[in-house]
Amino acid sequence: MYRLNIKKFGLALGLTGALLYVGCxxxxxxxxxxxxxxxxxxxxxxxxxxxxxxxxxxxxxxxxGIIQVFILSWLIGACVAAFYNAQVKG
Structure with missing residues (x-):
């Protein structure tokens, strides 16, 4: 199975959260x-x-607010990737 890069996934979610905030x-x-x-x-x-x-x-x-949303989203993304990777065998 494919493993997620924790930092990259966190960055992707962080940037997405910041983009949504800017949209708001x-x-x-x-x-x-x-x-x-x-x-x-x-x-x-x-x-x-x-x-x-x-x-x-x-x-x-x-x-x-943008900075806070980015940090929280990055942490959420990193956690999701880490939890996903912990379940992947191999």
Missing amino acids: VLVMATVGREGTVKFFNSLLHGLDTSSIIRMDVPVLEVFF
Whole structure:
């Protein structure tokens, strides 16, 4: 069976998480509050997000958010790859 490279899989998941975060930032920056609420309400199967959407997010907070999501996603990807590899015989 094929073994996953833990660092590469972690990097792939980390970059994917960061890309999704940037996509969220772009949605919020381009469609305004009402569009953002509609987007996330439809994405979350009708869950009302209007009370938790905050549009005045400082740039530094966005930067740290991207970094945090990348790190968490990298760790999740590395764990998934390590657990997968532990189950592979050979």
